[in-house]
């Protein structure tokens with residue numbers, strides 16, 4: 164009998180203003196894999212991937228090139244399993260737009276880790292799953308929120324010398340460039356992650372708060388949006404962010420939420436000001452939302468992840484906010500789509 168299971172991973176919005184590389188929020192758009200493993204056979208048949216939804220025209224369907232399946236193979240090989248099961252079939256349906264700051268790559272990585280764990284029947288703990296995801300994505304905010312779900316804060320443990328070296332191997336060694344006909348015999352064993360890299364806590368979330376994602380119709384790669392950030396910050400700017408983040412993690416749990424407190428607590432001096440040069444959506448976005456004294460349902464706005472999506476948090480009048488935003492963007496020749504999103508649960512694997 165064939166084995167069938169699904170892997171469902173949510174979108175995430177990282178940073179939420181001041182929490183650069185620290186906080187992430189899982190949102191109600193998903194990447195879902197439907198996986199069929201046929202009964203074992205004598206012949207080794209290659210995996211077949213089909214794909215629908217966001218990115219369907221761009222994503223590689225070769226299992227040795229596709230991000231999700233390469234991550235799954237990484238997990239398998241680190242656990243002594245050289246190849247995918249013969250005749251493996253995966254259908255991916257994706258609702259998360261690529262390169263918009265909604266954690267599409269984090270979701271693809273987490274889906275790959277869960278896929279590898281399930282195919283190899285490895286029964287890895289959540290902590291170990293996170294180690295594997297962090298070896299690929301390297302900053303914890305998106306992958307931790309995608310795996311655990313909710314509004315999540317995380318840090319990376321300070322590693323000793325040996326673990327630092329293990330965690331710093333280039334991504335090209337973790338996910339090597341496989342030839343398209345790669346099979347069981349190809350390549351060396353990849354470097355496994357050190358243990359217990361990421362640590363996290365899930366905060367509460369105030370039930371009436373929803374997120375409006377205002378999504379420009381262009382991509383911005385996270386790598387590019389990180390290149391513009393400085394190596395050093397002033398004490399004043401660091402304290403500015405720390406003060407706001409400390410308040411924000413509790414302010415977003417309170418019901419009713421306090422718009423004045425949240426609006427100010429979502430300000431940032433660590434990444435958004437530098438990304439202005441790349442993302443003129445942020446300049447536009449920061450003019451959309453009036454101060455909450457004028458509109459108590461608008462709580463605050465931020466760049467979602469590395470951008471270009473703008474995330475507005477609000478308790479009502481969602482459509483009005485989004486349509487006002489669309490009109491303002493239009494005057495600057497930026498076409499946007501918008502989605503009203505709720506906070507999602509964490510990743511799920513279900514046998515069918």
Ligand SMILES: Nc1ncnc2c1ncn2[C@@H]1O[C@H](COP(=O)(O)OP(=O)(O)OP(=O)(O)O)[C@@H](O)[C@H]1O
Nearest residue numbers: 230261262263264265266267268271384385468469
């Ligand atoms: N479902 C997927 N399958 C395969 N590859 C994917 C998938 N989703 C994303 N990717 C890869 O990740 C790239 C986007 O990653 P990137 O980190 O630049 O943006 P993002 O994750 O959408 O945004 P952010 O990290 O700011 O939230 C895509 O161009 C694609 O190469």
Ligand SMILES: N[C@@H](CCO)C(=O)O
Nearest residue numbers: 177183184385468469
């Ligand atoms: N914290 C990361 C999130 C990107 O996914 C950044 O802002 O670069």
